[in-house]
Amino acid sequence: MNPLVYRRARPADTRSILSLINHYSAKGLMLPRSFAQVVEKIRDFNVALSNDSPVVGVAALHVVGEDLAEVRSLAVEEGLQGRGVGRKLMEMCLSDAHQMGLARVFTLTYQTQFFEKLGFTRVEKLTLPQKIWGDCVHCAKFSDCDEIAMVKAVDR
Ligand SMILES: CC(C)(COP(=O)(O)OP(=O)(O)OC[C@H]1O[C@@H](n2cnc3c(N)ncnc32)[C@H](O)[C@@H]1OP(=O)(O)O)[C@@H](O)C(=O)NCCC(=O)NCCS
Incomplete structure (x- = not known):
């Protein structure tokens, strides 16, 4: 296989991104996303692409x-x-966070070992600000969320 290409996502990548996300959401590993949720936030996304399959990685x-x-x-x-694809995509997100002058990045995840390798540490969900709960209350898992909250300081 040719080397992967990493770049910022484009609106035309939306269906391919959804196909990857919803493959895992069907297994209960990720939250499902709609076309509108992805395309309207497409500037948030970085992708890895191969010749064989349009989007093989996303963050x-x-x-x-x-x-x-x-x-x-x-x-x-x-x-x-x-093979380091997830790590590379995370490095792109952390670089985006650095360029925006952000202090911290967090995630809610089951993949704690992956995020620990990237320097994230576990925190109590209640330590995350109210803003997050604005999103969480709309989630189907809100009353029974078993995801782990993890945080990393952004290199300044
Ligand atoms: C989590 C996920 C994105 C990781 O991507 P990946 O490309 O396989 O990860 P990488 O190859 O970049 O791994 C980076 C490091 O984390 C480690 N790692 C990755 N997944 C791991 C796991 N499940 N358990 C333990 N270590 C793991 C790797 O061994 C590697 O360590 P190293 O740098 O010391 O060699 C991928 O497994 C995935 O898509 N999972 C299904 C969807 C999902 O759960 N997404 C997370 C939603 S928050």
Whole structure:
């Protein structure tokens, strides 16, 4: 296979991004996203592409406050996992966070070992600001959320 290309997502990538995210949401590993939720926030997304399959990796950085953003919708095609694709996409998101002058990035995840490798540490969800709960109350898992909250300081 040719080397992967990494770049900022474009509106035309939306269906391919959705296909990857919703593959994992069907397994209960990620939250599902709609076409509108992705295309309207397409500037948040970075992607990895191959010749064979349009989008083989995706990660989004969603700003939730003046110094805080959330990593969302992180996914790598099953056949390409364990080759550094997720790490590269996360580095792109952290670079975006740095360029925006953000202090911290957080995620809600089941993939704690992956995020620990990237320097994230576990925190109590209640330590995350109210703004997040504005999103969480709209989630189907709100009353029974078992995802782990993890935070990383952005290199200044
Ligand atoms: C989580 C996910 C994005 C990781 O992507 P990936 O490309 O396989 O990860 P990488 O190859 O970049 O791994 C980076 C490091 O994390 C480690 N790692 C990755 N997944 C891991 C796991 N499940 N358990 C333990 N370590 C893991 C790797 O071994 C690697 O360590 P190293 O740098 O010391 O070699 C991918 O497994 C995935 O898409 N999972 C399904 C969807 C999902 O759960 N998304 C997360 C939503 S928050």
